[in-house]
Structure formats: structure tokens, C-alpha cells
Amino acid sequence: QVQLVESGGGLVQPGGSLRLSCAASGSIISINTVGWYRQAPGQQRELVAAITSVGSTNYADSVKGRFAISRDNAKNTVYLQMNSLKPEDTAVYYCNLEVTYGSSWLSARSGNYWGQGTQVTVSS
DSSP states (O other), rough: OOEEEEOOOOOOTTTTEEEEEEEESEEEEEEEEEEEEEEEETTOOOOEEOOOOOEEEETTTTTTTTTTEETTTTTTTEEEEEOOOGOOOOOOOOEEEEEEEEESGGEEEEEEEEEOEEEEOOOO
């Protein structure tokens, strides 16, 4: 079906930047809405940013102006550029994709998939 592989997390100092990637593979026909979520210890998972199939974006207030979500449809990859990182951005980040897959449009099916998560730690 569909597999997702996240990368790009790590340890960064406050004010630094990271770029997360989420690469999808499989019998993908199209990637529809994409979201990046994060979950800090002891907290609920929250939506950080989302992008639709036509490129409309939405951001949590806490990251507006600092984070940017984008997608490369040719590579079936989505990105989260994170700038001006703060300690409160520390969390495990997950991508979530709505995917249409199958051998053809006649047999297409849709599914919702999560990446494995990548740790982002912002600390001096």
C-alpha cells in the first residue's frame, strides 16, 4: 500500500532551523491533504501545519511566521521548514497524509497514514 518515512529531526539551539521531510512510497496516485503534527511529553498531539492538494496552507498560531509547510508532488514528499525554533517546539513530529492509491483510478482507494515520528529537541 503506502509507506511513509520521516527524516530531519534532531537537536538544535534556540533560534536555529530544521527541515523535516516525509517521503511517501507505494502505489500512490495522489496525495491529498497533508498535516504535520507534534506531541510533547504529557501533552496531546496537536496540528502544527496543513496543506491541501491545491497548496492552501494553515498554521497553528504558535508557529505562524516561523514554520512553512510545502510539498513536492513529483517526489511524493512533504516538508516542514522550521525557523526561529524555541524550546517549546520540542516534541515528536509526525506527518499525516491522505493518499489515493491503487493500480489505476478505476481501482483507486483512499487511506490516511502517519509517519513514524521524528524527535525535535530545541535546547542550548
